[in-house]
Amino acid sequence: xxxxxxxxxxxxVDGDGFLQNPEIWNDxxxxxxxxxxGISELNEKHWMIIHLIRNHWLETNMAxxxxxxxxxxxxxLREIYELFPKGPAKGACKxxxxxxxxxxx
Amino acid sequence: MEGLIYLDNSxxxxxxxxxxxxxMFNFYKENGVSPGRSGYxxxxxxxxxxxxxxKILTELFNGTDPNRLTFNYNASDSLNMIVDxxxxxxxxxxxxxxxxxxxxxxxxxKMHDGVIEVTYIPFNEKGYIDPDEVKKAFRKNTRMVxxxxxxxxxxxxxxVAQVGKYCKEAGIxxxxxxxxxxxxxxxxxxxxxxxxxxxxxxxxxxxxxxxxGLCIAENIxxxxxxxxxxxxxxxxxxxxxxxxxxxxxGTQNIIGIAGLYAGQKWLREKGIENIHKQExxxxxxxxxxxxxxxxxxxxxxxxxENHIAVLSFNIRGIEAGEVxxxxxxxxxxxxxxxxxxxxxxxxxxxxxxxxxxxxxxxxPFNTDEHINTAIEAVxxxxxxxxx
Numbered sequence: 001x002x003x004x005x006x007x008x009x010x011x012x013v014d015g016d017g018f019l020q021n022p023e024i025w026n027d028x029x030x031x032x033x034x035x036x037x038g039i040s041e042l043n044e045k046h047w048m049i050i051h052l053i054r055n056h057w058l059e060t061n062m063a064x065x066x067x068x069x070x071x072x073x074x075x076x077l078r079e080i081y082e083l084f085p086k087g088p089a090k091g092a093c094k095x096x097x098x099x100x101x102x103x104x105x
Numbered sequence: 106m107e108g109l110i111y112l113d114n115s116x117x118x119x120x121x122x123x124x125x126x127x128x129m130f131n132f133y134k135e136n137g138v139s140p141g142r143s144g145y146x147x148x149x150x151x152x153x154x155x156x157x158x159x160k161i162l163t164e165l166f167n168g169t170d171p172n173r174l175t176f177n178y179n180a181s182d183s184l185n186m187i188v189d190x191x192x193x194x195x196x197x198x199x200x201x202x203x204x205x206x207x208x209x210x211x212x213x214x215k216m217h218d219g220v221i222e223v224t225y226i227p228f229n230e231k232g233y234i235d236p237d238e239v240k241k242a243f244r245k246n247t248r249m250v251x252x253x254x255x256x257x258x259x260x261x262x263x264x265v266a267q268v269g270k271y272c273k274e275a276g277i278x279x280x281x282x283x284x285x286x287x288x289x290x291x292x293x294x295x296x297x298x299x300x301x302x303x304x305x306x307x308x309x310x311x312x313x314x315x316x317x318g319l320c321i322a323e324n325i326x327x328x329x330x331x332x333x334x335x336x337x338x339x340x341x342x343x344x345x346x347x348x349x350x351x352x353x354x355g356t357q358n359i360i361g362i363a364g365l366y367a368g369q370k371w372l373r374e375k376g377i378e379n380i381h382k383q384e385x386x387x388x389x390x391x392x393x394x395x396x397x398x399x400x401x402x403x404x405x406x407x408x409x410e411n412h413i414a415v416l417s418f419n420i421r422g423i424e425a426g427e428v429x430x431x432x433x434x435x436x437x438x439x440x441x442x443x444x445x446x447x448x449x450x451x452x453x454x455x456x457x458x459x460x461x462x463x464x465x466x467x468x469p470f471n472t473d474e475h476i477n478t479a480i481e482a483v484x485x486x487x488x489x490x491x492x
Contacts, residue, residue, distance in 0.1 A: 076435045077431050
């Protein structure tokens with residue numbers, strides 16, 4: 001476990017930077033985690049993906065499958081990589097406050 | 106799957122020829138009984154098909170006796186049987202860094218248990234084993250050389266004839282893993298001095314999964330490692346030592362053998378050389394075009410000579426798994442990523458540290474259009490490269 005500090009706020013994270021306590025997540029935490037990943041501003045598309053991943057996880061305790069994510073958002077995976085340069089699993093899921101996904105996304 | 110471009114033929118050839126599906130279904134429907142167990146017509150017809158398949162596969166490999174062509178699950182199963190059936194306490198084995206886990210793991214277990222010693226021969230920068238390096242590794246207690254014939258990661262075909270010659274001169278047994286080569290590369294067990302050949306059915310032989318086998322040369326005394334029903338001499342307490350019974354037990358996989366039978370008919374009609382020529386022409390185009398793309402790295406793909414149509418590559422700055430997912434989701438292209446069950450190949454190339462490579466495996470049903478689409482897809486993904 002490690003502690004990262006973003007804009008003066010401390011977060012407990014695992015070795016890959018995923019929140020240790022996903023329940024502390026909110027939009028402000030997402031904004032800060034995105035900043036730590038080099039995304040200075042989250043736009044409408046970012047939020048759509050973040051909330052979709054977050055809601056799927058809250059309902060199923062799993063991250064959505066990548067193909068499903070692309071189908072639901074009508075986006076190509078390439079576009080998701082352009083929004084989240086670390087990709088859907090290491091980027092978007094982390095910013096959505098999920099624990100590190102094992103497979104799926 | 107509609108619109109799918111399948112470039113994972115090195116894992117399993119797909120689709121299979123229609124003739125194979127039809128024959129498997131019809132044969133099993135009409136003759137799906139235990140072969141050789143009784144004297145009624147269906148039983149005899151089934152046994153005839155099994156015997157004929159032994160015969161045509163023995164011809165394919167230029168083996169000696171069709172009874173020494175035995176069936177089991179796959180190449181991994183065959184290689185386990187070779188390792189268990191040949192090696193004894195104190196033996197030394199030579200293998201290579203090109204091996205699949207189907208060779209590495211059976212050997213590792215014997216080594217870990219203190220039964221054998223193993224020497225691994227590295228490949229050169231072009232992906233080939235030097236037979237002289239194999240010869241230099243011979244020891245007094247070297248019992249066997251076991252070598253990958255064609256790499257499932259980089260596609261290079263190894264100089265097995267020269268290794269076989271050295272083994273014969275030294276009185277060392279020589280086994281090959283022909284998983285990627287059987288059915289696409291000419292193999293002559295007699296001319297190449299191959300004592301044991303392990304094959305699987307579901308790749309270039311155009312059969313289904315779950316069927317494979319061993320072709321064992323004359324005078325090779327391999328110990329059976331599984332025992333049970335044979336359908337003959339049932340009163341005998343121990344398993345039969347005659348081939349093929351020695352290496353088989355229980356009722357054979359009839360539908361699988363039927364697939365091999367029909368696959369052989371199809372391959373003979375098309376001609377192995379013709380199929381290889383067609384596949385390697387597509388491979389050559391693919392590798393040349395990928396090598397032109399900025400940030401794309403190909404591995405051991407300088408020439409189509411002594412090569413099967415398998416291409417490993419990476420895009421700088423993007424993990425192989427991510428490239429594979431983008432090929433799948435955005436371009437409907439199926440391929441394999443990661444270590445491809447051959448970890449030492451990647452250790453030697455340094456690609457183990459970056460989670461392996463992306464692998465395209467071209468099959469007989471791939472077209473020029475498929476390759477063009479794959480090239481464009483890689484180009485598009487490479488434009489995301491973070492370098």
